[in-house]
Amino acid sequence: MINKVVHSTKEAVAGIFDGATILISGFGEAGSPIELIHALIDKGSKDLTVISNNAGSGNVGLAALIENRQVKKIICSFPRTAISFVFPEMYRSGEIELELVPQGTLAERIRAAGAGIPAFYTPASVNTPLADEKETRIFKGKTYVMEHALNADFSLVKCHAADKYGNLIYNKTARNFGPIMCMAAKTTIVQARKIVEVGQIDPECVITPGIFVKRIVEVSNPADESVLVAEKRRYPWN
Amino acid sequence: MELKENTGWTINEMAQKVAMDIHDGAYVNLGIGIPELVAGYIPEGREVIYHTENGLLGMGKVAEKGEEDFELVNAGKKYITAIPGAAYFHHADSFAMIRGGHIDICVLGAYQVSADGDLANWSTGDPNDVPAVGGAMDLVAGVKTVFVITQHNTKNGESKIVNKCTYPLTGKNVVSRIYTNLAVIDVTDKGLYVKELAPGITFDYLQQNTDARLYQYQTN
Numbered sequence: 501m502i503n504k505v506v507h508s509t510k511e512a513v514a515g516i517f518d519g520a521t522i523l524i525s526g527f528g529e530a531g532s533p534i535e536l537i538h539a540l541i542d543k544g545s546k547d548l549t550v551i552s553n554n555a556g557s558g559n560v561g562l563a564a565l566i567e568n569r570q571v572k573k574i575i576c577s578f579p580r581t582a583i584s585f586v587f588p589e590m591y592r593s594g595e596i597e598l599e600l601v602p603q604g605t606l607a608e609r610i611r612a613a614g615a616g617i618p619a620f621y622t623p624a625s626v627n628t629p630l631a632d633e634k635e636t637r638i639f640k641g642k643t644y645v646m647e648h649a650l651n652a653d654f655s656l657v658k659c660h661a662a663d664k665y666g667n668l669i670y671n672k673t674a675r676n677f678g679p680i681m682c683m684a685a686k687t688t689i690v691q692a693r694k695i696v697e698v699g700q701i702d703p704e705c706v707i708t709p710g711i712f713v714k715r716i717v718e719v720s721n722p723a724d725e726s727v728l729v730a731e732k733r734r735y736p737w738n
Numbered sequence: 739m740e741l742k743e744n745t746g747w748t749i750n751e752m753a754q755k756v757a758m759d760i761h762d763g764a765y766v767n768l769g770i771g772i773p774e775l776v777a778g779y780i781p782e783g784r785e786v787i788y789h790t791e792n793g794l795l796g797m798g799k800v801a802e803k804g805e806e807d808f809e810l811v812n813a814g815k816k817y818i819t820a821i822p823g824a825a826y827f828h829h830a831d832s833f834a835m836i837r838g839g840h841i842d843i844c845v846l847g848a849y850q851v852s853a854d855g856d857l858a859n860w861s862t863g864d865p866n867d868v869p870a871v872g873g874a875m876d877l878v879a880g881v882k883t884v885f886v887i888t889q890h891n892t893k894n895g896e897s898k899i900v901n902k903c904t905y906p907l908t909g910k911n912v913v914s915r916i917y918t919n920l921a922v923i924d925v926t927d928k929g930l931y932v933k934e935l936a937p938g939i940t941f942d943y944l945q946q947n948t949d950a951r952l953y954q955y956q957t958n
Contacts (some may be wrong), residue, residue, distance in 0.1 A: 527792040527829075528815040547755045578870040581815065588868045600869050602878030603791065604833030611830035623879035624837065627910035629861075630871065637897060672826055673793045674809035679828040707828075727928075 503664045504716050505695055509539035512689050514716040516545045516654055523610065523655035523681040524552040524562060528581065529725035530619070531674035532657035533691045534561040536717075538735050540656070541565055547572045551610070551650055552679060553603065555579035555587035558729030564736075571596060575650065577603035583729055602630060603648050607680060612667065613649035614683025621646055655685035658722065659708070662692035663699075667706045667712030675707065682712040691719040746890070746919040753778040754888055755917050755934070756845055758785055764842040765835075767791065767877060771816035772887050772929030773845040789841055791873040794834050796824025813873065836873065837880035844881040845926035846874065848888045848916075850903040851951040855913040855925040857886065858905035870876070871908075878909035890918035890947060899930065920944055929953050 507716050514535060516522070522540075526532030535722065539566055547573050554575055556563025563586040579587050580597060590596045592649055602624045607656045614618055621644035625631040635646040660671040668690060670678055682688045695718045745754070747830060749772055757779035760766060767789045772863040777799075779867050780786050788797040790812040797812060798817065798819035806817035835841055850858040857878055860871045878884050878942075888898055913931070916923040919946050931953045946954050 528811060530792070530811050531809070531814075578872045580868045580870050590867055593868065597781070600871055602871050602875040603829070603873035604837055604880075607829035607833050608777050608837075622837065622876075624876040626879065627871070628875060628907045630875065660745075672807065672810040673790070673812075675826055676830055680830045687824050726808060 504666045504710070504713060505664050506715050506717050509535050509691065509717055509719065510542065512536060512691070512715050513539045513543050513656075516540060516543060518545055519547045520545060520653040521549040521551065521651070522524075523650075523652045523677075523685055524550055525655070525657040525676065525678045525681050527673065527676040529557065530672075531658050531670070531676050532561055532601070532725055533656045533679055535719045535724055536656040536658075536689060536691050537561050538567050540569050541570070541735060546570050546572070548574065551572045551575040551606075551652060553577050553606065554581060555584060556727060557581055557583045558714060558732070559586065560723070560728045560732035561725050561735070562585070566596065569595075573597040573599065575599040575601060576608050577601055577641060590722045595636050596650070606650075607677065609647055609650040610677065611680045613651040614680060617649060619646050619648045621625060625733065638708050652685040653687065655681040655688045657681050657688060657690045659690055659692050661694050661696050661701065662690060662716045663696050663701055663710070663715070665698060666690070666708075666710030666716060667701050668692070668708035668713065669701055669705060670707055679708045682708045687714045688712055689715045689717075691717050691722065693720060693722060699723060746921075746939050748919070750775060750779075752887055752917050752919060755922055756885055757781065757887070759915070760784070760843055762786075765789055765795070765840065767836070767841050767844040767846065767881065769846040769874070771847050773847060774814070776845055776887070788836060789832075790818070791832050791836065791877070793829060794820060794824060795827070795835070796821045798824070833873070835875050836876050839880055839882060841881045843883045843885060843889055844877045845875065845885045847935055848886045848898060848899050849905050850898050851886055851888075851913050851916055852903045853902055853923075853930050855907045855911045856903050857884070857913050858903040858909050861906045865908050874908045878912040883914050884912050885915050886913050887917045887919065890920040897947060901951075902947040913928050920947065923952070
């Protein structure tokens, strides 16, 4: 019998080992699986490589994971926002490594990983420092740079609703990296605002088919990162 | 000649100039900051669909106070709305729209634009800055027409329109047209041609305040 539902965020992040590569969904706060990240902080796995579009805000969620010295390297497109200070400070002091990737290249590297494509060519970043030392090739007179797939051991993803098969739907622009991150990890772990009965999600409307998902946990009232940041909250909770 | 602050067009007038050049039916991506103002000046009778690279086609206005949805944001992470007929999609599809040449126009800010249409808008190369690029490199590589909207000179009076960019590039030979507070300038194979001068600005004044060589269209 297939039932991917687990009953706590602690159970959901079980097995995340030191040195793992982890995809974390979200574009800023939209779609960021804060509760799963906090469970990973509780677990304490170290030397992680995190792939996420941003590098967190305030002292909660991804920023708190970094502040807790669990991340050795981050692969992202935009590691700063108006209210991000944890990553910038650690980056300047050399405590964390950064691989900066154009946002579309980041998305496609993740998608490629999930689709079994080891590398591809893109026009983005050609003639810029981000293409330095990368292989290039000319197709029909135009130069492209080769980029490698970004496979991961785990992905942590937030969605709106899931069923026990792992079929997912998302909410508005909180979808962002979720569907492709579900595809690109050996173990995809999802927090859903609600878990519904099988059959309740119209098959025509499924965004992530359940085959890409390993574990689902219901987090019915997920925290809003911007609210926590405005309240100067810190995880572990102050 | 001393460059006075606030010379020429205001930022809103610059945005209006850009808006006039966006055709009916265009799919448009507006960069963060000044480019966002363009949406407010699309002439009546033109329908334009806004793409935001974090996964929405059919972006509407900024959300009213009290109506914000934390899961409905634009690329600048502002709370926005979606128009009737909007579509959400994941990031790889969003950048397929960009890289695949499906977006007609993008409007971006700039640190520098060169005479060849090279754009530098993501890094000053300062080692103390945390580097961040976002979707800018994908946009300039894939969108059919790239407009730049920027002040003509930096706060220190340096020209942003240069012979060769000294800051790290976002893309090479990608900009089609530059809208500044002083002029609208076309980037052509034969160089930078001044399409329009702001009121009270002469070609000579513009050239004196521009690092790159400018040309005038021949008028009959």
